Amino acid sequence: MILVKTMLGAAVSVTNTVQKPRIAVRTTLPYAGVESGGCKPLDCRFDINGDACGYFQIHYAYYIDCHKPKPGWEKCSKDYNCASRCVRAYMARYKNLSYAGTNCESYARLHNGGPSGANKQITSPPIYDSTTPYWKKVKAQGCSINS
Template sequence: MIVFLVSCAVLASVANGGISNDCLRCICKVESSGCRAIGCNWDVNSVSCGYFQIKKDYWIDCGRPWRSWKECANDYNCAAGCVRSYMDRYGGSRGCNGNCESYARLHNGGPSGCRKSSTKTYWNDVKREGCTVNS
């Protein structure tokens, strides 16, 4: 049932023009050295896990899919669905555009990340993986 709900969230996001598969792929490559389940690591004052290095608060904001944060983060489909839900929640607010740059900077810097100068370096990392503003 939970996998079905995550799948529905992913399909709804794609249908509504949320984060693209290309942008998601570039973020994943940056976060986990080529888009791999790398487990959990200490990162900027808290633990981050999985393909997208998802923190527990991020997982809560994306709707707490699956049984646990760490299990979701280390399953690509669940983690991607979580990122999509997070972007759907924050992508059109707080002055963020619905483009790959805004999504990447939100992922890196939280709900207001698209406006933080500290996330520009992260966006440059995402661009190096082949994404553009319109990816």
Template sequence: MLALQCSLKVLVIILTIHMHAGILLPTISDKCLACICHVESRCNRNIGCRWDVGSDSCGPLQIKEVFWKDCHRPGGGYKQCANDYNCAKRCTQAFMKRYGGKTCGTTCEDYARMHNGGPSGCKKSSTNWYWNKIKEAGCNRHS
């Protein structure tokens, strides 16, 4: 029993160190979210909707309806939420919480590539260009 307690304490210490070192992000960080917002719209809160790859992308985070549905449909409706920065931020956080650590990891790179390519976006080579844009916006893997 004592060995198990010691093992659990060591695990908690290791996880705490990793979280403070930016290695494990239990949710998307504000900095990573800001880089995504910058890449998507220069964080223009009045951008509205744009046609993009077969459907509308709306708001400062350029959220698609399927993304909004995956984040549990917050706000008064898809376009209303996507065009409201605070609702879009909550939606993105919920999406990343739902899929981060399951289909992808929990680094800023994973989150950014999921934002661009869906729940398994981190595994798609088609999201590499997007990650490069996020890095150009000032984020790194552990932001």
């Protein structure tokens, strides 16, 4: 078991055994604040990668990757508990890919940039630093590279 400090300063246990890793609900709270401008269930709206919905601005592909919890993409994304479960499942699925899940920054970049999002912090070509604007917003809420 590893203790990870979240953006809110709370310690979170993440297990890395044969069982699926567990990521606590409080690790998702800062993302909801950044994504929906104050933790609100936003309607679906188009962004650069297609429609995104709810508290965490979940895209349909993200929803599929979090194992499609009921009651469906739009309804789940607008229900805080369901959307939080989806984010935690997504994080658990990709946490060991490309340094994801090693700290608060990598979780933020994973959430924003997809499965290789934690790797999108490299500023030299050919990888575009596409997750830095999001990381800066999450960092402003108290997250740090060392948390």
